[in-house]
Amino acid sequence: MTLFEKLAGNFENLIAKGTLKLGDKMPSIRTVSKEYGVSKNTVIQAYLLLESRSCIVSRPQVGFFVCLKEDQRLPMPQASSPSINGAPGKEDGLIGKVFSNFVNKSITQMSLSVPDESFFPVARLNKCLQTATKTLAAGGTGYDDIQGNLRLRKNVSKWSFTWGGNLGADELVTTSGAMHAISLAFMALTKPGDRIGVESPVYFGILQLAKNMGLKVVELPTDPEFGVLPQDLEELIGEIDICLLVSNFNNPLGSCMPDENKKSVVELLTRYNVPLIEDDLYGDVYFGASRPKPCKAFDTEGMVLWCGSVSKTLAPGYRVGWMAPGKFIKSILKLKLFHSISSTTVTQEAIGLFLENDYYEKHLRQLRATLYSNSLHFIRAIADYFPKGTKISRPQGGFVLWVELDKKWDTGKLFDKVLSRGISIAPGRMFTLQSQFHNCLRLNYGLPWTDKLEQELKLLGQILKE
Amino acid sequence: MTLFEKLAGNFENLIAKGTLKLGDKMPSIRTVSKEYGVSKNTVIQAYLLLESRSCIVSRPQVGFFVCLKEDQRLPMPQASSPSINGAPGKEDGLIGKVFSNFVNKSITQMSLSVPDESFFPVARLNKCLQTATKTLAAGGTGYDDIQGNLRLRKNVSKWSFTWGGNLGADELVTTSGAMHAISLAFMALTKPGDRIGVESPVYFGILQLAKNMGLKVVELPTDPEFGVLPQDLEELIGEIDICLLVSNFNNPLGSCMPDENKKSVVELLTRYNVPLIEDDLYGDVYFGASRPKPCKAFDTEGMVLWCGSVSKTLAPGYRVGWMAPGKFIKSILKLKLFHSISSTTVTQEAIGLFLENDYYEKHLRQLRATLYSNSLHFIRAIADYFPKGTKISRPQGGFVLWVELDKKWDTGKLFDKVLSRGISIAPGRMFTLQSQFHNCLRLNYGLPWTDKLEQELKLLGQILKE
Structure with a gap:
């Protein structure tokens, strides 16, 4: 030897x-x-x-x-198979229930989809905020340009080179976070009754917004590893007027569309004149060798409205996001003006400064390493403590895991049970408008890995084994 | 003697x-x-x-x-008399034209509806922002509570005592400025085709938002001194499903509804089950002995959605506003969550601190004195330089004046003419969707009063006399 x-x-x-x-x-x-x-x-x-x-x-x-x-690995869940004209599941108030415990610091918030605050570079951001009050005219008290802070747009443009993007600052519009960008896109592109294709499961905020705006949500079959497959989308293309995809590390699955799929999907949608809203707010938190491209990278006709933010990597409370709305930019600008005039001047400038000074890459490197390590800790603990037959997704980025339990489980009821033990989980039914995923849950592994956390996962497993 | x-x-x-x-x-x-x-x-x-x-x-x-x-006084304009089923005026791109010069510092911006940045307490606000990063957990990087920053809500609640308000912090929802509040109110209360009653003339942002959301705008006769009169509203009550009033110092007229009119209007609307959105963002900038009450002060049934902000008094760029949505609070909270999750944490806390430390009253006292003095300077200069027959409003608060010229004038054309001389004015047609006010303009007197400004008003007068 x-x-x-x-x-x-x-x-x-x-x-x-x-x-x-x-x-x-x-x-x-x-x-x-x-x-x-x-x-x-x-x-x-x-x-x-x-x-x-x-x-x-x-x-x-x-x-x-x-x-x-x-x-040692637990199996992955199967691709979802929502029904196309699926009857809506009954309103169960789950989202309200989960959110009402949102600010309770004594609860371990495995239900949130944001990394723990301790992972944010707070001191550096404070400094940037302070500098922003000096670099801006009148300390940033004035209305910002409607299109958004120029320093921020320039640096998001520069940053888009990491995925081969070639966006000019004039193609970008800043927003108050990525949900605000999606809200603007919905307002610009849809009217009540329009049919929108989305992944299934998908972040409940998108579903609720679409429902609230009178859209008909078409849930698409989604693979836990590769997201929506081009052949599935092609089959359903006649059923949708617009499409929204979380292409990189979908929340809650963690799925990531391969490059060639992204290309096919953009070509397909363009051919059928279906605009694509791309929610790419997790793309920078990859565990592989390089940042996965967004669909926007394959957009030749301006049909992709690419949306991003720093809410998952730096500071959700700053409400800083952006979009590259392609050929829809004029209506987006009009809507931004009408609904909110402009975004917060000083936090946009602060993030612009943060990006400009190369702090972002250094911070992300650390964040990715921590989150990757945490994802393995979680997967191992689940394999150790959860009952046999449990299935889990294998996120290659982001900070959420999708867990599928035995069919007999109702994770809505499980929520109440574990909340009384100081743990909050996100029940699967939050991520669909149909009656499915009742035996699934989403866990946020973007929490500092501690013995207490391990014990809590153990406790979860014990409850599931009872 | x-x-x-x-x-x-x-x-x-x-x-x-x-x-x-x-x-x-x-x-x-x-x-x-x-x-x-x-x-x-x-x-x-x-x-x-x-x-x-x-x-x-x-x-x-x-x-x-x-x-x-x-x-010496010039006469006031007559009350407006828009037609009830008025044909929309033709789209003239005026708003875009005026806004495209918005950030040009070499132009005297008499067209904006915001006081000059030099009137804002910048140093004090910077300080509050810095303190906010210390008083908030993780420097304010985290998502804010959906209802909004508690310190801000508590202090807006306290401040509402200045008009006899008795609002609890739990009745208030923070927003990213007053337009965001109005946008939420529109989303909560209307569907396309609904009829909304508004003052005429009124701030163009309100008209554009309503139009964009598919509402039918019913412009109401409006007195330049007293706003919408109860008897006029009663006559038209069958024509509207919802009402929006800028009760105190309407932009662009400067009109202020007397207390007894406010009371009658609220009673009338409540009787007919018509919700009232009240845009009260100028109320703190009064020239009289005390703050005029808003309609909200007479609201017993929760039918008034009172909206305010610090955008006209402290820092528009902070995007800090609020609303007391009465009995509609649940849908407002839901919509705020769906469309933008939360507002910027750190600027809300900073304004909360500013209000808490009694800086606001001191600042307002100074601001009111300056603006009042400016209003007199403007009125005098207009009387001195503008042609005979010119009419002007007599604002008792706020910072905008409404000027009515001879019928032969088209202020849309005048805009181009004076812009080439370095002055931007707001043509009257921006403030209506009908074909009226072509001979009117709005001037912002919230600019530092200087010889240059006097000369520019003189130049305006000369152009009008040619």
Whole structure:
């Protein structure tokens, strides 16, 4: 046995005994080399061997993490199969119930779809806010340009190069978060009775907004790994007037459409003159080697309204978002003016400054590593504690997991049960307007990983086993 | 002749010669007493005599101002008489044209409806913003409560005592400015085809939003002094499903409904089950002895949706507004959540702190004095330079004036003419959807009063006389 094989065996033991747990970051090459008195090259060879055995996984620019052996993995849920003219499920007040506990700090909020505040670069943002009051005329008290803060638009434009985007600042409109962008897009493109195609399951806010505006929601079959498949969309193209996709790390599934699917989908929709609203607010939080492209990257005719924000990566409370509305920009600008005049000047400038100073990439690198590690911790804990037969999604980005329990479960009732134990989960039925997903739930793993959290997942598992 | 009569005669001379001009603040009682070697009492008697002769006017807590002698006054415009099923005027792109010059600093922006930035307490607001990042958890990066920042709501509630309001913090919802509040109210209360009664003329943003949402706008006859009269509204009550009034210092007229009219209007609307959206964002900028009550003060059934903001008094760029939506609060909260989740956390907290620390009253006292003085300067200059037959409104608050020119004028064309001379005005046709007010314009006197401004009003007059 060579030295590096011995070293690898050593680590494999530590993993087997649970000293190194799923999701833990492996010690750095330099540390191991020092500790074990071996060359760095030996450590690298050992790590590569462990990777080939699926014991650890490397994340570019971050390091190696303990990962799941294939045989330990829980299965993934099947692709969803909503009915096309599905009868709406009955109004159950679930969303109100979940949101009413939203600000309660004593509850572990696994139900929210935002990373914990402790992951945000608060000191740096405070500083940017302070600088913004100096760089702006009259401290930012004046109305902003209707199209939005120029520094922010310039930097979002620059940032779009990370996915090969080539957006000019004049193609972007700032908004008060991504939901505001979607709301503007709905107002610009739809009238009551129009049919909108969306993933199923999908973020409940989108469903509620569409329903509230009198749209007919067409839920599309959605794969937990690849999102909406082009062939499924093609089959249903006659049923929809407009489409909305969370193309990268869909909330709640974590699915990500492959590039070639995105291209096919944009071509298909363009051919049928169906505008695509793309909610890409999780795209920057990827676990792979590079940022997945949005559908917008394949948009040649201005049919894609690309929407983003910093609400999931920096500061939801700043209400800073944007959209590149393609050929619909004029109506979007008009609507923004009519409904709210302009966005908050000072927080837009602060985020513009944050992006301009390259703080964003550094922050994201850290955030991605933490979230990736957390996702593995959660998957391992669920595999350890939840009943057999549980299925979970495998998000390659974002911070939410989709869990499918045995058919007998009603997660609406489970919500009440676990809330009384200080844990909040998001029941599956929130993410559909039809009567489905009653045995599913969404968990937010964007929380600091602690023993308490592990114990709470254990408790969840115990309740499920009772 | 007594000493105080002599002194008064002295000042009357200075006014007649133009040394003291309309809108100028009279020297303080202490200064005059020192300068002329007379007792303070003598000065007071002299000032009271001048007031009885309509040469000066006292403003509580501020001082005395040179005012207009009755015989110098230009007449007021007549009450408007829009047609009830008025054919819409043709789309003329005026609003776009006026707004496209909005950020051009080299143009004198008499067309805007916001006081000049130099009137805002910028340093104090910066300080509050900085404090807000400390008083808020995680520097205000987190989502705000959906109903809105508690400190802000508590202080708006407290502030409502200035008009005898008795609003609890739990009756208030914060918004991103007053237009956002109106947009939420429209969404909650109307469907396309509904008929909405509004003043005529009225702020174009309200008209455009209503039109865009498919509402049928019913323009109501409006008196330039007293707004919509109860008897006029009663006559038309069958023609409207919902009503929106800018009860205090309507933009663009400056009209203010008397208390008894407000009471009658609320009773009338309640009797006919017509909700009233009240846009009260100018109410704090009064020139009289006390703040005029809003219609909300007479609302016993929760039928009035009272909307306000700090956009006209402190910081439009902060996008901080609020509403007390009466019995419609549940749908408003739902819509706020669906369309934008929450408002900007940190600017709401900053304004909450500003109000809490009693800075607001001090600031308003100064702002009111400046704006009142400016209104007199403008009225005097218009009387001096504009052609005979010009009519002007007499705002008792706010910062906009309504000017009616000879019938032959088209202020849409005048806009182009004066823009080339570096002045922007707001043509009357912007403030109606019908074909009327082509010979009217709105002027913003919320600009620092300077010789340049006087010369520009003179130039306007010359162009009108050509």
